[in-house]
Amino acid sequence: MNNRTYYNEILTEHNMNPLHKYALDKPVKIKRGVNPSCGDDITLQVNVEDGVITDGAFVGDGCAISQASADMMLDLIIGRKVEEALELKDIFIRMIHGEASDEEIEKLEEASSLQDISHMPSRVKCAVLGWHTLEEIFAGNDKEK
Amino acid sequence: MLNISEIRKDFPIFSAYPELAYLDNGATSQKPECVIKAVNDYYKNANANPFRGLYGLSDLATEKYEEARRKVAGFINAGSADEVIFTRNATESLNLVAFSLGEMCVNEGDEIIVSVAEHHSNMLPWRLMAERKGAIVRYLEPEESGEFSPAKLKGMLNDKTKIVSLTAMSNIYGFKNDIKALAAVVHEAGAYLIADGAQSVPHSVTDVRDTDVDFLAFSGHKMLGPMGIGVLYGKEEILRKMPPYMSGGEMIENVSLEEITYAGLPHKFEAGTVNAGGAIGLGAAIDYIDSIGMEAMIEREEMLTKLAMDQIAKIDHVHVIGDKNYKNHNGIITFKIDNVHPHDVASILADSNVAVRAGHHCAEPLHAFMGIPSTTRASFMFYNTEEEVLKFTEAMSQIRSLMGYR
Numbered sequence: 001m002n003n004r005t006y007y008n009e010i011l012t013e014h015n016m017n018p019l020h021k022y023a024l025d026k027p028v029k030i031k032r033g034v035n036p037s038c039g040d041d042i043t044l045q046v047n048v049e050d051g052v053i054t055d056g057a058f059v060g061d062g063c064a065i066s067q068a069s070a071d072m073m074l075d076l077i078i079g080r081k082v083e084e085a086l087e088l089k090d091i092f093i094r095m096i097h098g099e100a101s102d103e104e105i106e107k108l109e110e111a112s113s114l115q116d117i118s119h120m121p122s123r124v125k126c127a128v129l130g131w132h133t134l135e136e137i138f139a140g141n142d143k144e145k
Numbered sequence: 146m147l148n149i150s151e152i153r154k155d156f157p158i159f160s161a162y163p164e165l166a167y168l169d170n171g172a173t174s175q176k177p178e179c180v181i182k183a184v185n186d187y188y189k190n191a192n193a194n195p196f197r198g199l200y201g202l203s204d205l206a207t208e209k210y211e212e213a214r215r216k217v218a219g220f221i222n223a224g225s226a227d228e229v230i231f232t233r234n235a236t237e238s239l240n241l242v243a244f245s246l247g248e249m250c251v252n253e254g255d256e257i258i259v260s261v262a263e264h265h266s267n268m269l270p271w272r273l274m275a276e277r278k279g280a281i282v283r284y285l286e287p288e289e290s291g292e293f294s295p296a297k298l299k300g301m302l303n304d305k306t307k308i309v310s311l312t313a314m315s316n317i318y319g320f321k322n323d324i325k326a327l328a329a330v331v332h333e334a335g336a337y338l339i340a341d342g343a344q345s346v347p348h349s350v351t352d353v354r355d356t357d358v359d360f361l362a363f364s365g366h367k368m369l370g371p372m373g374i375g376v377l378y379g380k381e382e383i384l385r386k387m388p389p390y391m392s393g394g395e396m397i398e399n400v401s402l403e404e405i406t407y408a409g410l411p412h413k414f415e416a417g418t419v420n421a422g423g424a425i426g427l428g429a430a431i432d433y434i435d436s437i438g439m440e441a442m443i444e445r446e447e448m449l450t451k452l453a454m455d456q457i458a459k460i461d462h463v464h465v466i467g468d469k470n471y472k473n474h475n476g477i478i479t480f481k482i483d484n485v486h487p488h489d490v491a492s493i494l495a496d497s498n499v500a501v502r503a504g505h506h507c508a509e510p511l512h513a514f515m516g517i518p519s520t521t522r523a524s525f526m527f528y529n530t531e532e533e534v535l536k537f538t539e540a541m542s543q544i545r546s547l548m549g550y551r
């Protein structure tokens with residue numbers, strides 16, 4: 001039942017002072033992700049050049065976990081190849097479901113701090129919202145809903 | 146004065162989770178041992194299909210089930226046990242009355258009034274029925290306290306109005322509405338009044354004859370009873386005229402391939418094998434409530450509400466929804482904390498072993514009306530303690546700093 005571990009400084013810092021929470025000028029790809037039951041709502045925007053994510057940002061609102069997780073994700077994927085980003089997305093989602101190895105989790109850098117959410121089933125959807133939206137944006141569903 | 150430490154021993158779950166402050170009673174209440182035992186005893190010692198067997202055990206099951214119905218009738222002061230229909234929950238009760246009363250009296254262009262503050266279960270059945278019938282749903286807006294103004298309602302009524310359905314106690318505001326005054330206004334206009342009693346029946350004295358409400362829906366599980374049993378009270382003379390909702394076994398008198406004669410009340414509305422164990426559990430819950438006394442329970446819930454509201458008033462950035470006066474909250478405290486999402490509030494409280502609810506509480510239109518996407522709600526029951534309330538308010542006072550606000 002204990003969840004003190006994930007309301008830590010990394011999380012509150014990304015929630016209060018997100019680096020990537022703003023609108024890009026002319027994003028190449030844009031996708032909205034919503035958790036209807038709790039109102040988490042983000043719109044993810046990315047620029048891609050030659051298979052590399054050159055820039056990314058998000059706007060929206062919701063709980064600290066959904067917002068901080070999206071910010072951590074953008075920290076991690078900006079500057080990476082699309083395939084690499086999608087691989088990290090897979091690791092993150094498996095981590096949240098308690099199925100990733102320690103070695104894999106290390107690759108997630110700060111986003112690994114959300115690991116313990118796997119013990120709080122009711123918050124899993126908040127943590128994965130940004131990452132699922134990332135998956136969608138590259139699955140060819142990159143129109144704003 | 147109630148001896149709460151003794152009373153808490155009646156509830157096995159409190160010994161299973163001694164550290165947990167369970168403050169989500171608006172969602173469902175905990176169950177005393179006597180209720181659990183009554184359900185158990187029924188299946189051990191009295192189980193057969195009620196109404197169906199021509200043997201002693203079936204008669205016993207029927208008798209126990211009907212005894213539970215009489216207890217419910219007494220508890221809400223119904224004129225007759227025939228006016229008590231067992232359902233699964235308040236939601237099913239409201240669907241039943243919306244469908245059947247709608248079939249009976251709503252035509253194209255007619256009007257139905259519900260409030261903006263309704264739980265989805267007292268809004269969507271009416272909207273769906275109106276859609277089928279080509280009728281119009283109009284929305285009464287609550288005052289800031291959560292109260293429904295009889296005068297404002299009166300201004301909305303006209304000769305097209307057939308049905309008004311309102312909550313007797315909102316699960317967000319906790320305000321107890323004056324159903325008697327509202328019923329008088331509705332009846333003057335020749336319409337029917339339905340009250341959603343899901344919150345009011347467990348937390349206030351209910352008297353359907355005094356209030357003159359036409360229908361009242363509530364759930365057993367919010368009033369110490371088991372899940373899966375609910376009640377629709379309806380006035381006999383209206384129920385008689387209403388067509389059945391579900392059809393099948395037990396709700397008929399005779400069936401031939403040409404003709405159906407329906408059973409009398411209340412069986413016309415109880416198609417299929419009934420939830421006898423659930424009804425008997427609800428009967429036991431009513432006995433338990435009577436043994437403690439509804440007035441004593443209300444007094445304690447008021448005391449706990451006052452304590453919580455006094456403490457919350459000392460915490461900056463916390464805003465309670467509804468009336469300023471604790472007496473108009475009936476154990477329900479819905480609040481928002483500036484810049485902290487309700488799901489984070491609830492998770493942080495969970496970390497301190499305090500169970501509350503967060504979200505829109507099945508009242509999304511109300512949240513849109515208030516201009517807040519979601520809220521957090523603590524809801525008390527007489528068995529909660531002052532220590533639990535203080536644990537809750539103490540944890541609440543830490544939330545903003547935990548989230549990084551100085």
Ligand SMILES: Cc1ncc(COP(=O)(O)O)c(C=O)c1O
Pocket residue numbers: 171172234235236237264266267312314315316341343344364507
């Ligand atoms: C005011 C109100 N109405 C209706 C309901 C629906 O009750 P149930 O889910 O037991 O059918 C609830 C509780 O969830 C409620 O608080």
